[in-house]
Amino acid sequence: MKDSSKSEMGGSSPCASCKLLRRRCTRDCIFAPYFPSDDPYKFAIVHKVFGASNISKMLQELPVHQRGDAVSSLAYEANARARDPVYGCVGAISYLQNQVSQLQMQLAVAQTELLCMQMQQEPTVPVQMELAADDEKSLVLSSHNFSNLQQYLNFANSSGNVIQDPPKRESLWT
Template identity: 50%
Template sequence: MSNKSTRCSACKYLRRKCSEDCILAPHFPATDPERFVHVHKIFGAGNVSRMLQKLPYNEREVAANSISYEAYLRVQDPVYGIAGTITNLQEEIHRKQQELVRIKAEIAIYTAGNL
């Protein structure tokens, strides 16, 4: 990645040369600069690099995706971030479970009345 025109989005944003062994390059391609901007704003480039370096190579992509998603949601909702999304989904599941119980009860009443 030493060519200036092929720098990853992290190195472009940080205005530095992108080395062949840049740990951020596989996860922050030049084609998606906003992904790194969110990550850098929330976690910082150094912290993300250290986190990825501590992981086995085969786990880095999943970690980078998780970090990116958390950063994106934290930018969207600075107070709750991903916790707000999880809470909303849990509430939705609870509402759907209650609806399912209600519908099953209605079906049981309808079935009992038609015997």
């Protein structure tokens, strides 16, 4: 006996979606190029979040050259939803944006400390330096406001809420 799905696909096994949905995989299967049989988890997670019908509709509405990127995006979002059912990839983006803000603050403090060291070596020469801050104002320092810089540094280094670790999100389902 011949397996009809193998004969229609030219001897290869059905795609992951047709296996999961228990369908016959045809030559014009819209899922076959993007959900190979050797990666069944990829379709299973995307199907769980979006549904096979919605995935099919989305892929049919896109030009062929954009479908691969769309499937990658759907898989990324589905995996993010599996890890964090409430926020999905928005939670990951938020976490990364928070991390960037913290790193910008650390950079500003490090630049200020570097400037302080430079001023200690040459206290009579005015120095201009741009800080990596949201308002992007430049800070002009000279020998007369050196004490203000030292007060700022003491405050920034002693303040416990300047740089914090972001709260960790945990999921009940993972």
